[in-house]
Amino acid sequence: MxxxxxxxxxxxxxxxxxxxxxxxxxxxxxxxxxxxxxxxxxxxxxxxxxxxxxxxxxxxxxxxxxxxxxxxxxxxxxxxxxxxxxxxxxxxxxxxxxxxxxxxxxxxxxxxxxxxxxxxxxxxxxxxxxxxxxxxxxxxxxxxxxxxxxxxxxxxxxxxxxxxxxxxxxxxxxxxxxxxxxxxxxxxxxxxxxxxxxxxxxxxxxxxxxxxxxxxxxxxxxxxxxxxxxxxxxxxxxAPVRYPFLWNAAKQDKTQWPGFADNGNDVLALARNLGEVLGVFATFHPVPDPRIPLLGVNYVAQNSANFDGLLKLEDLLKRIGPPRYPFAVDQTLVAQGRAIFARDPAQGGCAGCHDIKPGAFRGFEETWATPIQDVGTDSREVNLLARTAQSGVLEGHMAPLGGTLKAEEPAVQLLGAAVFGSILQAPFATDLQRQGKLALAAPRDPRRMTAAVAAAKAPSLEGAYPAPQRAEAAAATPGAAYEARVMQGIWATAPYLHNGSVPTLADLLKPAAARPAEFSIGPAYDTTAVGLARVQPGTMAVLRTTGCEDRDSGNSRCGHEFGTTLTDDEKRALLEYLKTL
Structure with a gap:
């Protein structure tokens, strides 16, 4: 060319x-x-x-x-x-x-x-x-x-x-x-x-x-x-969701909006990021091969994932801090808002779900608790966890946590198999990608591969993707539970809720029925309402939402009615404090 x-x-x-x-x-x-x-x-x-x-x-x-x-x-x-x-x-x-x-x-x-x-x-x-x-x-x-x-x-x-x-x-x-x-x-x-x-x-x-x-x-x-x-x-x-913010993402003890994936160490991070790149235009075709110990599938022969790049990106992600609010704030209101934030959620507070608290220990790094709960928001994404798919070339081969894959499996189980297999074989990628021969057939390599498989079955990796019973339970549970993240930098992440159905934090402090049924999306920012400005010059992009009558639309603005009973003065103070996180 x-x-x-x-x-x-x-x-x-x-x-x-x-x-x-x-x-x-x-x-x-x-x-x-x-x-x-x-x-x-x-x-x-x-x-x-x-x-x-x-x-x-x-x-x-x-x-x-x-x-x-x-x-x-x-x-x-x-x-x-x-x-x-x-x-x-x-x-x-x-x-x-x-x-x-x-x-x-x-x-x-x-x-x-x-x-x-x-x-x-x-x-x-x-x-x-x-x-x-x-x-x-x-x-x-x-x-x-x-x-x-x-x-x-x-x-x-x-x-x-x-x-x-x-x-x-x-x-x-x-x-x-x-x-x-x-x-x-x-x-x-x-x-x-x-x-x-x-x-x-x-x-x-x-x-x-x-x-x-x-x-x-x-x-x-x-x-x-x-x-x-x-x-x-x-x-x-x-089941659309908004892009999450990345600062502090490595510290969460759970990740993905429904919180189905364990997080908090570099191995889990690699599993998270590899799943992302497999979904965003990676070249990936697993090849069944009986010479591959235990797995029986070559996951890296046709796999463009850049493992060095993925690890480097995770290191970069850890360095991104929450953005500091660049505009003036009223320090008197900030002090009042801090006290409101610390209240019990039943009294309009936020700290019970969104404050920094120790999370699960999954290695050598501190994690922050990521509560998973149903607060009445849109339910559509949670239902994806029970989705099944034909296993194709993976049928009959090892499932990520033991057993064999049937002709049809939960899609998340197939993703887990692809991710785990790729991670396990990454150290041997040069051999596995050679044309005409596999150095893994040498006696020393099967032992190394066996050890790698055994290591991957340890708790450090098994929570990266939910087992089938966990996925089915999540989808069968009435309602929909999603993660509650630490709110540092929240001022810069509108629109809000996991599906981006509420344009400002001020709107989020209103009952669902009073939130905008539609709004424009773009970069123009409202420093008073803390979020998207009502007028977005030069855009035709309008999000039309549904209310609580259609919670499973993917676009419902329903739920998370915390702080809705605060007075107008209390809401102004809370918003001022949230700008400073």
């Missing part, structure tokens, strides 16, 4: 006119996020490769929208992705990585794409690293699907694309091979997009991450070669 890294430094054309034009963007300032969050750490976080492989870089740079404009024309700003200030000439926005040898580079995504935001207030803008993004991931996915579909349907457009990728003129055999490669990419990508994306869409700042991970793994990776598809395993991803 002729395309190289140099092309990623070129400016591209005019911005999209899909949404109304926004005012001239403000230069975003840098918030204080602690002494460990340095410029070098930020730059690394923005570009670190974790093994995601969305598309060859040469393809993406040559791709045009279905309407003929360059797909990368505005560095994806039309979807809410942010420019990388540390690489101002790069076409790739924050959270988009580039990896691979010259001529074979792949563009992928990392956690920074979904966990970096900007807010605008009082005539200024601020970058919030680790904050939930306002990115419209569904529109990005759908437009990419349409763009490649239109390319394949238009021979003249494909000729132009082939020249950009291969050179002018491309050899006929190279052009034919490129067309086959693009067709195969599209066949797999279109299968998941056509079956997954819901109506109404998730909208900016939200996605159904758990369902998309299940769809990606069970629908695209576990079937027979050459395409590895099991289309029946792909379901509509209609």
């Amino acid at each position: 002729r395309q190289s890294l140099i092309a990623l430094g070129l400016a591209v054309g005019a911005a999209s006119c899909t949404p109304p034009p926004r005012p001239v963007p403000l230069e975003a300032g840098t918030l204080d996020q602690g002494p460990a969050w340095t410029e070098a750490a930020r730059a690394d976080f923005y570009t670190r490769d974790q093994g995601s492989q969305l598309m060859p870089a040469a393809w993406l740079m040559a791709l045009q929208d279905a309407d003929g404009q360059p797909f990368m024309r505005d560095r994806l700003a039309r979807y809410g992705y942010l420019p990388n200030r540390d690489a101002p000439t790069s076409v790739l926005p924050v959270g988009f990585s580039l990896a691979g040898p010259p001529g074979g580079q792949m563009v992928g995504m990392s956690c920074a794409a979904c966990h970096t935001r900007e807010i605008e207030a009082e005539g200024r803008a601020w970058r919030v690293d680790g904050g939930p993004a306002f990115a419209d991931f569904q529109s990005f996915l759908a437009d990419l699907d349409r763009a490649v579909g239109a390319l394949l349907a238009n021979p003249a457009a494909f000729d132009t694309f082939a020249v950009a990728v291969l050179g002018n003129p491309p050899a006929p055999a190279d052009k034919a091979a490129l067309q086959q490669q693009v067709e195969r990419w599209y066949r797999r990508y279109h299968t998941i997009i056509a079956r997954s994306l819901p109506t109404p869409p998730w909208g900016p700042g939200r996605l159904d991450a758990v369902a998309m991970i299940f769809n990606r793994l069970t629908g695209l990776d576990l079937g027979p070669p050459p395409d590895y598809l099991i289309p029946a395993n792909i379901r509509v991803a209609d």
Whole structure:
């Protein structure tokens, strides 16, 4: 391929006119996020490769929208992705990585794409690293699907694309091979997009991450070669949640919004992050192989996960501190609010669920308790834990905590098997990825693998994904329990509740029936209500919510009616204090 890294430094054309034009963007300032969050750490976080492989870089740079404009024309700003200030000439926005040898580079995504935001207030803008993004991931996915579909349907457009990728003129055999490669990419990508994306869409700042991970793994990776598809395993991803904030995420003793996964040490963190990258465009196809001790499956022969990158990203995540509120606060109100925060929840307080308290001990690092309880919020995501899928090539092989996988299993069990198997075999990846032979067949390697399997069955890893009975129990329980996190930096993370259905903290202190039924989503920030401003210039993104009459909609604003009986003065004081956390 002729395309190289140099092309990623070129400016591209005019911005999209899909949404109304926004005012001239403000230069975003840098918030204080602690002494460990340095410029070098930020730059690394923005570009670190974790093994995601969305598309060859040469393809993406040559791709045009279905309407003929360059797909990368505005560095994806039309979807809410942010420019990388540390690489101002790069076409790739924050959270988009580039990896691979010259001529074979792949563009992928990392956690920074979904966990970096900007807010605008009082005539200024601020970058919030680790904050939930306002990115419209569904529109990005759908437009990419349409763009490649239109390319394949238009021979003249494909000729132009082939020249950009291969050179002018491309050899006929190279052009034919490129067309086959693009067709195969599209066949797999279109299968998941056509079956997954819901109506109404998730909208900016939200996605159904758990369902998309299940769809990606069970629908695209576990079937027979050459395409590895099991289309029946792909379901509509209609339980959207907002992106969580990343600061202090490593300290939680539970993670994921329903709190089903243990957290708090580096092994559990690797399991968490590996599951994420398997769901975000990693190349992953487990291969049954009877020579593999105990597992009987080669999980790393076709696995693009960058384990070094995943570990480095976790180290970076630990360095991100909660953002310090950059605007003035009333210290008298702060003192009053602190006392209200410390009250019992029945009296409108917050500390019982959201204060810093010791959590479960899972290694050498301190954790904070992450209470899991039902407070009447939207129930749709919890139901995902009981979802089942065909096991495909994993059928009959070892389950993560013992036993064998049946023809159909809970999707979370299949994800656990993929994650555990990959982690266990990662130290032997070089041998397992060799063509034509497996060094694991040597006598010393089976013993090492056996020891690794035994170690992984220890309590340090077994809680990373729930056993089938735990998943079934969670889904069968009336209501829906979700995690309650420590509230440091909460001022910068609107909208609120796990599904992002409440625009401000002031609205969260109202009964559900009095909260906005719809609101605009964007970076404009309300310093009084603490959250999204009612008017978001230049956006058509509106989230329409349901009330308590439809708690399972995925968009319900119901629940968490703590503090609703406080007086107006008490609410103002509590909000002022929350700005300082």
